[in-house]
Amino acid sequence: xxxxxxxxxxxxxxxxxxxxxxENNVAVFRELIGPERVLTAVVKSDAYGHGLLPVSRVAxxxxxxxxxxxxxxxxxxxxxRGVDAPVIVLGPTRxxxxxxxxxxxxxxxxxxxxxxxxxxxxxxxxxxxxHLKLETGTNRQGLGADELVESVGLLREAGVEIEGAxxxxxxxxxxxxxAFAERQRLRFEQQLARxxxxxxxxxxxxxxxxxxxxLFEETYFRMVRVGIGLCGLWPSRETLVSANAxxxxxxxxxxxxxxxxxxAQVKTVGSGEFVGYGRTFRxxxxxxxxxxxxxxxxxxDRKLSGAAHVLIRGVRAxxxxxxCMNMIMVDVTDVDGAVAGDEVVLLGRQGDEVITAEDLAxxxxxxxxxxxxxxxPGAPRLVV
Numbered sequence: 001x002x003x004x005x006x007x008x009x010x011x012x013x014x015x016x017x018x019x020x021x022x023e024n025n026v027a028v029f030r031e032l033i034g035p036e037r038v039l040t041a042v043v044k045s046d047a048y049g050h051g052l053l054p055v056s057r058v059a060x061x062x063x064x065x066x067x068x069x070x071x072x073x074x075x076x077x078x079x080x081r082g083v084d085a086p087v088i089v090l091g092p093t094r095x096x097x098x099x100x101x102x103x104x105x106x107x108x109x110x111x112x113x114x115x116x117x118x119x120x121x122x123x124x125x126x127x128x129x130x131h132l133k134l135e136t137g138t139n140r141q142g143l144g145a146d147e148l149v150e151s152v153g154l155l156r157e158a159g160v161e162i163e164g165a166x167x168x169x170x171x172x173x174x175x176x177x178x179a180f181a182e183r184q185r186l187r188f189e190q191q192l193a194r195x196x197x198x199x200x201x202x203x204x205x206x207x208x209x210x211x212x213x214x215l216f217e218e219t220y221f222r223m224v225r226v227g228i229g230l231c232g233l234w235p236s237r238e239t240l241v242s243a244n245a246x247x248x249x250x251x252x253x254x255x256x257x258x259x260x261x262x263x264a265q266v267k268t269v270g271s272g273e274f275v276g277y278g279r280t281f282r283x284x285x286x287x288x289x290x291x292x293x294x295x296x297x298x299x300x301d302r303k304l305s306g307a308a309h310v311l312i313r314g315v316r317a318x319x320x321x322x323x324c325m326n327m328i329m330v331d332v333t334d335v336d337g338a339v340a341g342d343e344v345v346l347l348g349r350q351g352d353e354v355i356t357a358e359d360l361a362x363x364x365x366x367x368x369x370x371x372x373x374x375x376x377p378g379a380p381r382l383v384v
Contacts, residue, residue: 012293013261014380016348017050019058021254025232026062028251032213033224038204039063040088042227044070049299049373050231050257051381053081058383059230060085068225072097072106079104088131088164090225092141098122107163109133111141116151119160126159131166132202134191136184138170145191152198164204164223165192173211173236176245181212185219211235214251215242232256233357233368255356258348259375263312263340265291266332275329276321281306290317290332292344295324299374300346301364308363310344313337314351347375 030039041064047055056067056078067083069075070091078087088107095118101108102124110116111133119125132151135142143151155162167188172181188207195201205221210229212219232255234240243249267289275281275289290312296302305323309316310330317330317338332338347355357368364371 011380012264013259013298013346013376014382015049015051015376016258016260016382016384017054017058018254018256018258019054019383021232021256022055022058022230023062024252024254025226025230025256026059026064028253029210029213029224029226029229030063032251033208033220037220038065038206038223040066040068040206040223040225041230042068042090042225043230044068044074044090044227045373046377048227048231048369049375049377051383052077053083054381054383055230055256056083056085064230066223068227072101072104075104075106076100093119099124102128107131109141110151110155111143113143113147113151113154116154120154120158122158127161129161129163130155131164131204132162132195134165134167134188136167136187136191137180138168138184140168142167145194148191148194149198152195152200156200162195162200162202164206165195165202166206166223169207169209169212169219172209172215173239176238176242178215178242181216181219209235211239214239214248215246228369229253230256231372233372236367237358255348257357257372257375259346260348261292261294261344261346263290263332263338263342263344264293264327265340266338267291274321277324278322281321285333287320287331288333288335288338289320290330290335290338290342290344292328292330293326294346294376295326295328297325298376298379300328301360301366301371301374303364304360308360309355310346311350311353311355312342312344314353316353347371 041059043056046052066086068088072089072093075087093108107129110130133142135144169181206223208219208224210226213224232253271285273283302323308319312335315335317332320329357371360371361368
């Protein structure tokens, strides 16, 4: 039996997180990378919309070693709730965050000379641990080869331990041709060699994201960072195609998120009636409409207007007309007995039917990452 919290019972929309699915996905990646490597559960951006605290706790209990956040504030939220696991901050740390970040024992990313200088100039930076973000071709945050010497000098003089060095692949998910990713990996190894010439050999080099972890063992190094894979989603269709070609497609990843709401009202309208803003849909028969209290303010993309389905009583119900800010209307004419209060699945499984993040992403012209990350911000996350 599933017991719903009072918070979720009172919400218009909520997210359910399947603990067993998180545990399964951690086990999948642990088997891939082996017991000797550090497995970092990347829980940035509210764990890709799944819930920072619940996903972090389940992932750690299932065997993840570290947590990866983008901003130190996410790490502070974990510390405030008693999570004492190692935390790496993958984004920049602002000057005003440094005191607390150092007190919290975070591994801080240094991706520029300015970042190196800010950390080195802090009076309590001695003994802290930094990870150098190395530029290898993504041209986002990262130290260029010409910035490496000065940054390393600043950090060493201040007594900062250079614990890690890492990079991120620009084109490992969006293609089945991984030549550019391989060039990035080789550039990373060249920069590790340059660090060694400077007398620095970081014990925790890392490059692998979910797609790299699935496809290429040579990207593992000492640590692997898993984000979207932890959520049970394939990074892209191209990653799945590549995995098929390599015989690495039978991983058994399980989606973690189910996004739900309830029917607020059921009404009957006649043939020839318009539904919603702009009169974009007109009925061709007597129609039973269900009004759902969720819309684009909740992350249900407006591009799903007149295209998506929801699940009610295990039956697909099409979205009619435009997605509103706080409501959508769906056709329940063929859903036997649908009434106000019925539970509705916007994303996930109900009975034999399922609506996937990939389904919604295809309709919205985006990627599965964006669908789950934007789902119902601020709505309760319920571990089931």
